[in-house]
Amino acid sequence: MATAAPRAWERVLARIESDLLDGRLTPGQRIPGERALAGELNVGRSSVREAMRVLEALGVLRAQTGSGPEAGAIILTRPTGGMSALMRLQVAGRGFPVPDVVRTRVILETSSVSELAARTEPVDLSEVDGLLDAMDAPELSRQEFLVLDAQFHLALTRAAGNQVVTAMMSGLRDSIETYTGRIAAALDSWEDTANRLRAEHRAIAAAVRDGTADLAGERVAAHIRGYYAAATPEE
């Protein structure tokens, strides 16, 4: 990662990566204890702990509480949390401009939805349909609606089945959550917007079900761009 000589915590990270690559460590397994790793790599225990936090933040392991033989961190592969943390912080620090985040969502979601619509085998859209119905409830607050809205988009992406795209989409969405919410809060007539979003969501799902790949892609692109257009003239 760095061009300088790797520091203690980076050596611990590199060691875990190579153990994963070689299959010496696999998901669900407990990683070697702090003391063992520190001794083996000749680094301080605090450096091992720092590397463990980094791995936890990247979604590669989950710390266990307690001590004794049952303690120790478990390897897992849950990239979503790490992707979300990375993107949120980069958007917060202006490393990722919001318009680039929105454009990237358009690219990935258009592709997912078109690919899904183009499939010849039947696609399971039960989760998507459930969310569409849930969003019809008239008593939903803006915030509640937006939570379901985010789940709808993620469910469509998940149905397409690419795990890298799913993690990226989730991170992209999380990184502009504050921004998305601010747009909703600033709208004079939330009811009109919610009704438009409901209709657009159903039209996207219908195009996927009908197998019209280009139309499904165009609809999802227009839907995302339309929402952010009010606030960002660039989109």
Place this chain on the structure above:
Amino acid sequence: MATAAPRAWERVLARIESDLLDGRLTPGQRIPGERALAGELNVGRSSVREAMRVLEALGVLRAQTGSGPEAGAIILTRPTGGMSALMRLQVAGRGFPVPDVVRTRVILETSSVSELAARTEPVDLSEVDGLLDAMDAPELSRQEFLVLDAQFHLALTRAAGNQVVTAMMSGLRDSIETYTGRIAAALDSWEDTANRLRAEHRAIAAAVRDGTADLAGERVAAHIRGYYAAATPEE
């Protein structure tokens, strides 16, 4: 990030994120010292240090060496390193299947290259051209060629100008670097492959220059799929 109560290092992370969002912290600035943050958030200094490592791994800050008023970590926004670490570890731990990584590269790069070709204003391809010429050198080893090859793809993406896509592409490429190298190493006739890749690279650049967006996209997609097809029957 977690559903449980945030732990000490997570609270430090959340604090830095909100300081960035509010503009109290900006890129190039020094973040508050370890002791100050620990005191303010009522957490141990080791928790602050753990959070700093996480931020460093995510490309949000760079640790400074030395002590005194000049010491302390500097805020920066260099998402590439963090994205690369995250994706490499997730591929190593089987969280991201290699075919999904390849498919995601195809989606993002097709989109970048098509978008670039579709522009009406002139596009600066000098970096791309320089790399094409460098790859023509007959004495290049497989490894040297692959390094330039990676730079060529990244230069095309960078020319399109979406910083989120650029960071993602860089991470995707890094995460399957070992795998890419293994394919090259296993080829009987590297010379034939290198010549094919050279011709394909030039054809992609030509389509971008000619402004034929669909052709540029198709060529880049076929180029990436073709390379991995030998090793992964799914692609």
